[in-house]
Amino acid sequence: MDMLAIQSAVGDSEVKLGPNTPDINPKDATKLPSSFIPKVQNESAQISYRFKSSGSGLFHCTLTGLVFDLTREAELLYKIIQWDESILHQAGKMAAGPLFDIKCCEDAVRQLHFPHCETQKALLSDGLLSVVHFTDDTMSFIKPLKITDTHVVIKTPHFSAFGPVVDLDSAEPVKGQILLFLRPPNCKKETQNLNVLLLPRNIPLDQVSRQHQGSHFILVPSACNLIKNQTYTVHCPVACKIQPKRAELDMGFGPNYPPTFVICFPMNTEEITLTLRDQTDAEVWEHEVDLTDHLPFSADGRISAQEIMVMLLDILKDLSDDVFSDFKWHLKIKEWNDMPPIKESDLFEAKRTTTVDLMVQKYQITGAVQLQRSSFMEPGEVPWDTGEGAEEAVHGFMPESSTS
Template sequence: MDIPLNTRLRSKSLSEIERTSGSSGLSSRSCLLPCSHSMVSLSKIPREKNNFTQVNSSPDTLLNEFTPVISDDFDDENYTFQCSCPGLYQCSVTGLVFLMKAEGDVVYRTVPWNRKLLAQHRKKPAGPLFDIKCQQQSVCQLCLPHCEVISTGGGQFLQVAHVNDEGIEFITPQRITESHVVINITGFSGYGNVKDEDSPPDPVQALVLLFYKPPVDLDLRSFLNVLLLPRNVVIRDVQRTRRKLIGDERYIDTPPHCKLHPKQVYTLSAVPEDDLIKVQPTEADFDDEYHDSYFTSFQVILRIVFRDISLSLKEKSSSTCVWERDLCIFSPTVGTINLPPSERLLNTRSCFIEGISEPNLNSLIDKLLGKKVITEAEREAADTKQNRGKKARFVIDTVRSKGASLTSRNCLTFNPIFCTFQHLKLLECAEKVLVTFYGMKLSTFKRFMVILSPTLCIIRC
């Protein structure tokens, strides 16, 4: 699942973006920016009029948020901003802020860092590297998101690397705000935050990102992958990169923000705490250096389908909780949930007939009789069946024949997994499920649970 691109940020003034941190400066040159075969040609971008209010580049200039046009070509994803008037504009996907002196088309993308080149200058990445083009040369100021905690003295070692065909230069920021590094620009190509390799490991603004990998086929296990990343990563890039490396995952949109200490050891715990949930590894370091691979920090293995779990991230040394969330990871399949009760019974008929034990079947028949789901004559007819399989077949077909409304009501007794759950308490459902199906063969039970996965979360809620 991709993150929504229409999330609105509050309007800010230019004075909020500007907090002096030093004077402009630059240093050494070498190497080149990686080339791309898929960069969109500016001459081919259709012009569309944007409905932004025209503003002046004064300290009270309002920040207008825009959602870029996104084009995905081969391995690159390009963002396009079509600006119709001067002003201050922030990208809702990357967090980049452009101060525009006139109309223009800005095309940008993230590209890999040349770490060997940075190491030659004793630098390391402190955020994504953006390759930025503007044919009209109308961007006069660029604000790059950072993750430093400025209020506690962070950001003193930040610089902006400018990478182009001629080499690399390191620009001392003109201004630094709580969220952005501000530089004036005249040329275009690659820009990204860097800092000294030996800079102190001060706490940084960070994100805890969650990606859920649901069960596959007959395997009931699912995986919740937990990533600890600096705040200024581009979440869309994280999703796209992990899709290539890991495959399909569902991004869980929950408040991700926290403060983490680089090189500090953290532990992750999950609730409920039992043998059906395993967290691995037991501890992990937080690495604030920007990486392109976005590897998993913790993996939560769920041995059955859960609906709700709670996660908490703590510093190992002090046991201080730095991030805690209650999560709903269950997303029912609409097609299964919307099936009529009689069809849901039909979908699980063969598993029921094959798997339910004789004692549980007899107990179920008694409950169906007590709830007036079946008649005394139907109970006697079931008892005349010569073996368990024929009796189970008779019982489920009898209930299915009762009609849609009756089946929906009687599913509450027959099996809470089959019902619509509108009037059921979850704990009652869980109790009935466990009682009804404990007699199944393990292999059959697993197949049964996979078929019914959209509603199995009630077992552990």
């Protein structure tokens, strides 16, 4: 694509800040999205997703965060492709999320909801966030129907590539995530390396983890606010070496996710303290990291996202009605991982199955597990019987690498 005609914005709906959960069509105001786990396929080292709906409704992809508003039964094929940053910059824009190539029958989709990483403060800037739409030789900017805390919602034109964008000169903080991958030890040098990735929060963990399959994922609270083009330093008292000394937030949105920092420390280290500081030396994020509590990225014994959701449901089924009611009360009042609580109206009559869907829609698979653990568990304590092997599974997991 050499030269693109930049067309005017599509649609004339007013952009409004909405609720914390993905927005819904006014005709379905009482309906919550149904979470689904797509079939994942590897095509020439590129990941693609497939989902076939059973009918109309709102459908939330647990791996990518996309929400599809469907009018009928349909099959969706979608994947993340690489942005051409130079073309965006010519239009005074920069990427604000992954670029999705989506294929579906055009009359089957009313709206698309794209996850964004903008903070509440940034969303108050009128016209900051929009969605770009690429066709064969043109690109157009679609004015959102609505913007929520988590998603930007558009009416669907004909299908091609879509992605959220913001003004190029935007310097507002974004919702970020810090991901940790522990590499196998170097027995000769008796050292071990930890890869630290600073990324926008709307980059799917599923995409990142596939590039670090020789490592162990360390599940820690990852949320923090980060600023584009600002440099950061990471500190670890027991580290032998940290490289580089300073680095910027990576706003490239893939397809490659190299480590932002690499921390080298003695091989038998079991716990470290990690601190992220900005260029003014202010603390942005800190966490005690248990290096023994991890999940190996291998095909053997990996637990699928579907199995994790079933485990979360089984745990809630084991709770008495009173304890389950208390758990929902915590969900509606507790701000977790720098994200607002689930709305009380959604939880009021929610059954156990709906509660699992709400947690996954709001916090994704990893966040739902962390939230459920933190609500009931003290370190080393399990207040209910999860069954043989279940506790171990819920403490460490990742979506399976491929589904045929």
